[in-house]
Amino acid sequence: MKVSSYLFLTLLSMYLCQNIITSWNYDKVAMYDLQKMNNFLNNFVQSPLDIPYTLSNNSLTINNIKLVGISTNLYDSLINYNTGLLLLAPNKITMNFNFSYSDGTQSADATLELKILTFKLKVTNDKTTGKKANFEIKMNSPLENYSVPGIQDKTLLEALKYLLCSGFQQKSILNTFIPEKMQTELYNCYNEYYKNVKEFNVQTKDFFGNLKLNIKNNEFLYFCEDLLGEYKTAFCYYKGKIQNNEDKTDKTSCPLKNERFSHNDDDLYNIFINNDLFTNAMKYIADNYFSKNVKIYNNKTNTKQLSYDFTVKSLNKYFRGLEYLNKGDYFDCEITIEKGNLNEVTYKVKVNIRDNNKNYFEMRITSGLTLDIPIKKSVRFDICVKETKTKNIEILFSTTKPQVEVSDLEGLKKAIEESFDFSYNPICLNSDGISLRDYFAEITSAYAKEEGLYFEGQQLYQ
Secondary structure, three states: OOOHHHHHHHHHHHOOOOOEEEEEEHHHHHHHHHHHHHHHHHHOOOOOEEEOOOEEOOOOEEEEEEEEEEEEOOOOOEEEOOOOEEEEOOOOEEEEEEEEEEOOOOEEEEEEEEEEOEEEEEEEEOOOOOOOEEEEEEEEOOHHHEEOOOOOOHHHHHHHHHHHHHHHHHOOHHHHHHHHHHHHHHHHHHHHHHHOOOOEEEEOOHHHOOOEEEEOOOEOOOOOEOOOOOOOEEEEEEEOOEOOEOOOOOOOOHHHHOHHHHOOOOOOEEEEEEHHHHHHHHHHHHHHHHOOOOEEEOOOOOOOOOOOOOEHHHHOOOEEOOOOOOOOOEEEEEEEEEEEOOOEEEEEEEEEEOOOOOOEEEEEEEEEEEEEOOEEOOOEEOOEEEEEEEEEEEEEEEOOOOOOEEOOHHHHHHHHHHOOOOOOOOOEOOOOOEEOOOOEEEEEEEEEEOOEEEEEEEEOOO
16 A cells, blocks of 8 residues: 555646645735836836827827836835735836927927826736636826926926826826736736746655656736735635646635634745645546556565454455355455545455455445645655545455455454554655745644645745
8 A cells, every 4th residue: 555655746746726825924925916016017118118199289299109117116005915906006106208299389309207196906816717817907197297307498398297197198098008008918927927936846766766746836827815804814826737628616715714824814824735636636647557557465565463364264254255265265455546635545455365266356445544744854844644544345346156245344444444554664755855945944834634735834035
């Protein structure tokens, strides 16, 4: 049964489906999103952006308008992760434009310094299609926020400011033209940011073929949220792939029943990995590996003193239908894992009567798992099976006549459970541990619950 650890390793590399969620202090998450927004705004204008409108009245014409730069001061801005609102106000953003003007007697070039009174970003996480977050940007600035430096003629200055303000409003430059370009680029910005998110890497030992495995977290899906509306904890989501398939199930609320994760107001950084990841991966491995590779369990592979020996006499304690066989005949078991997850494993056991090759029977067994998640070297963890509990036993078929039946179910369950020897043959993921050094400065706790795995500790850059 030591082969079970191979499952835990391989599944991590093959199946991911938006199953990774983090929780952290609300203000710290907001700080990082504001940094992203600050970088985005300051780099939005890589080259002058043409504003393809001409503004005019009876005496004045403005054209050749170009957005040439943006500067920001986002200190004390607001992010509401519950409603998906980011409010940069008042006057946190300054947009700089070049333009040309003509009043009938003269033509010249000038600049506009426009302070944005309110910059509203509304984010909607599209969880129905599992596609992406949608960004909607709206901006507003009154006349007094329009500044045209270098114009000495006060009458001309006021006329330019008024025409710029009214023209920007009529042409919807601040509410349609620039925001539409920003919305697309902002989504691309988050996509680029997530492409650089570090993956989880695993290097297995010789027993597992020196496999190099990874869990990729590099695709943007949802904007961070405060699902509880308490303004204490923000949840962020990381999406992987099941090969080329998409899992569009909304799993964002899955870990919320865990108080340690959902009410994370003590500055600890938390990572959650959904049990679905393990379920799907185990199915893949069972179909592609264990269906072709069985493990033998007999008196030679056993490592501890048991309450039974590997003879028909012992089988008669738990089964009916073998009474006519020689009690001294030995048996062995061929074990094939069918499916499993963090909570349980289902496997088939073919019991072969060795001295009579025509006699055998097969069972399907489901065992509950209790896991231990030891922490190693501050930022490494392992996954080990601590205990098993036999939940169900089903006789699939037998070649014996009469058919084999279970006569002592509870005794058989206990015999199966005592067959595992975790002290001598530990079922663990990797003896050196899996490193999370790109996420944590120190892991202070790691544990498994029904819905998945949890890690908490000091975030790397806090």
